[in-house]
Amino acid sequence: MYRFLFFLFFLFLNLNVLAQPHAGHNMNSGKAAPPSDQSPHSSQSKDDARIAVNVPLEQQTRIGLKVSKVEKRDVVRTIRTIGTVTADETKEYHFHTKINGWVEKVYADYVGRRIRKGEPLFDLYSPDLVTTQEEYLEARKQRDPTAQEIAKAAIDRLLLWGVPPSEINKLKSSEKVRTAVTFVSLADGFIASKKVVKGMYITPDMELYQIDDLAHLWVVVTLYEYDVTTVSVGDEVELRLPYDPDVIIKGKINYLFPEIEAETRTAKARIEIDNTDQRLKPKMFVDVELKKDMGMSLLIPEDAVIDTGTRKIVFVKTGPSSFDPRKITVGPRIGNEVVILSGLTEGEEVVTSAHFLIDAESKFRAVLQTDNVASPGHSGHSTK
Secondary structure, eight states, X not given: OHHHHHHHHHHHHTHHHHTSOOTXXXXXXXXXXXXXXXXXXXXXXXXXXXXXXXXXXXXXXXXXXXXXXXEEEEEEEEEEEEEEEEEOGGGEEEEOOSSOEEEEEESSOSTTOEEOTTOEEEEEEOHHHHHHHHHHHHHHHOOXXXXXXXXXXXXXXHHHTTOOHHHHHHHHHHOOOOSEEEEEOSSOEEEEEEOOOTTOEEOTTXXXXXXXXXTEEEEEEEEEGGGTTTOOTTOEEEEEETTEEEEEEEEEEEEEOSOOBTTTTEEEEEEEEEOTTOOOOTXXXXXXXXXXXXXXXXXXXXXXXXXXXXXXXXXXXXXXXXXXXXXXXXXXXXXXXXXXXXXXOTTOEEEEEXXXXXXXXXXXXXXXXXXHHHOGGGGXXXXX
C-alpha cells in the first residue's frame, strides 16, 4: 500500500517534467536542442548522476520541505561510554618462596583481607633453613676469620631465600634455631588470590598469594571505531557511579590499546584513577564521560546528509525554488549534527526534510537529460 502511494506521489512530483516538450522534438527547427549546462559529470555513473531541480513554493509546502542553515560555532564533542574497574597490573604482587618446605601456620588466611607490608603471611618449616641457621650459630662461636666468613655466607643465604630481616635479627639475638620461620608480605594491598593452606608442601614454582594495591586502579573503557581518532593519551575524563551519579571521579587516559576488536568494531582505552578512599572495587561498572574541544567548525543536521554509498551529498538552496546537489566531506558526529570538513560555507541553507523526494527528482531529471544528450539524431523530427 505504501509503495503504491509513494509511486503516485513520485509520479505527481514529476508531471511538470513530463509535460515539457521533448528536447529532441523541436517544433520549429530541425536542429537538436543544446544540452543543459547542468548535465551530469562524465565521471559519474548514470545511476549516481544528479542535477539541480526547481520545486515551486506551493509544492514545497505540500511535501513538507524544510531547510537549515550551515552554522559555524565552537564545538565540544562529548563521548559517553561504560568502563570496567580493574586492578592496576603494575601494582600487583605475586608471592613465591625461594625454598621448599611445609606450612606450619597461616596468618593471611582469606581472600579480600587487607594486608600491610611487613605483616606475617605464614610460618614455614624447611630443613634447609634449619641447617643454615645451625651453620650460622656454629660459625659465630668461632673467632677466626674463616668462621666469620662462613657465618656471613649463611646470613646472605637466608636473605636470598627471602627470610625477613626481622627473623634474622631474632636469630642473632636469641642464638636459637627457629624451626618455623615467619614469612611476611612485601607489599600493601588486598589479597586477591590465596593458594597456601596449613600443612601443605610448597615449592618455589607455586604462587602462594596475589596481593593487589587497590589505592590506584585502572578503568578499561570501550570506544567505538569512529571515536578512536578523537581520543588521545592525557585526555581528562569524568567517572560516575551508576548508583551515585552525584559523585564525580577525575581521571586521565594513559593508554590506548593498539588494535580494534573485529567482532564488535570497538577499541579499548585505559584510565588511571586514585582510589585511596576505596570507593571503587575491581569488576565494578562506571559511566565515563570525555569532552573534547574540536574548535570552530561548520555544522549541519545529520538528517540533511544523503549517503549514496560512494559519496555524501546535500541539497543546497540556491534560490526560492531552486536546489543544487553538493558533494560534501563530513567529520565526526556531534549529537544530532555532523561536522562539515568541505563542500559548504557558513550561512548556506541545506534541505533537512523531504530531501529524498528532491533527490529522486534530481536523479530522474539527470537521467532524462543524459538520454537526450546521448540521442542527438532523434531531434531531427520537424513538422515542416
